[in-house]
Amino acid sequence: xxxxxxxxxxxxxxxxxxxxxxxxxxxxxxxxxxxxxxxxxxxxxxxxxxxxxxxxxxxxxxxxxxxxxxxxxxxxxxxxxxxxxxxxxxxxxxxxxxxxxxxxxxxxxxxxxxxxxxxxxxxxxxxxxxxxxxxxxxxxxxxxxxxxxxxxxxxxxxxxxxxxxxxxxxxxxxxxxxxxxxxxxxxxxxxxxxxxxxxxxxxxxxxxxxxxxxxxxxxxxxxxxxxxxxxxxxxxxxxxxxxxxxxxxxxxxx
Numbered sequence: 001x002x003x004x005x006x007x008x009x010x011x012x013x014x015x016x017x018x019x020x021x022x023x024x025x026x027x028x029x030x031x032x033x034x035x036x037x038x039x040x041x042x043x044x045x046x047x048x049x050x051x052x053x054x055x056x057x058x059x060x061x062x063x064x065x066x067x068x069x070x071x072x073x074x075x076x077x078x079x080x081x082x083x084x085x086x087x088x089x090x091x092x093x094x095x096x097x098x099x100x101x102x103x104x105x106x107x108x109x110x111x112x113x114x115x116x117x118x119x120x121x122x123x124x125x126x127x128x129x130x131x132x133x134x135x136x137x138x139x140x141x142x143x144x145x146x147x148x149x150x151x152x153x154x155x156x157x158x159x160x161x162x163x164x165x166x167x168x169x170x171x172x173x174x175x176x177x178x179x180x181x182x183x184x185x186x187x188x189x190x191x192x193x194x195x196x197x198x199x200x201x202x203x204x205x206x207x208x209x210x211x212x213x214x215x216x217x218x219x220x221x222x223x224x225x226x227x228x229x230x231x232x233x234x235x236x237x238x239x240x241x242x243x244x245x246x247x248x249x250x251x252x253x254x
Contacts, residue, residue, distance in 0.1 A: 039164070215246050219239055
């Protein structure tokens with residue numbers, strides 16, 4: 001192996017080691033750095049909105065308050081209107097699962113009468129009932145877990161209050177932060193670095209917004225179609241189709 005190849009592999013090995021150490025360290029201190037990470041993501045998401053409102057002469061703090069109020073109201077309305085329906089449909093679905101597997105067994109016996117499907121049908125029926133019971137236990141367990149996690153509510157409140165607060169300072173000082181980052185890059189590479197970051201930012205925003213928009217459209221259209229044809233659990237299935245659309249290769253086939 002040539003000396004250049006050895007140096008390259010050594011550089012890759014050191015980089016991989018540093019990456020592993022960084023991941024382990026980040027996992028260990030995640031409760032501390034999580035608000036900062038969320039604040040950076042929020043600042044990245046809010047930045048286009050602030051550019052538009054900045055052209056109108058609206059101050060930064062006012063623009064942020066308006067944005068967070070809109071987001072909070074949107075999430076609140078979505079949860080208040082859809083969560084009870086989805087929970088009710090989930091409960092009805094889990095209650096209906098044993099009956100569904102009984103119907104599948106009866107259908108199998110009609111297709112292949114006699115003992116040809118007896119063992120298989122009984123096995124599928126038992127397997128289906130086990131799944132239904134397991135899901136039901138999980139749902140009841142989630143209630144107990146939720147009650148236990150209420151004790152951590154103050155920590156969650158601090159987290160959700162601190163992250164937007166930190167995002168304000170990131171956005172306010174973004175020019176200074178970018179200047180510090182640029183100072184770490186060689187002068188001859190700065191123009192190329194800026195061009196690459198702009199292209200990456202554009203592609204990332206287009207990709208995320210496009211995927212979310214497609215998922216939302218699929219979810220709404222599926223729920224409306226299922227409701228029109230009289231299918232049970234229309235909203236639940238619509239939400240499932242929208243979430244599945246986010247999964248590459250799986251969503252389009254569903």
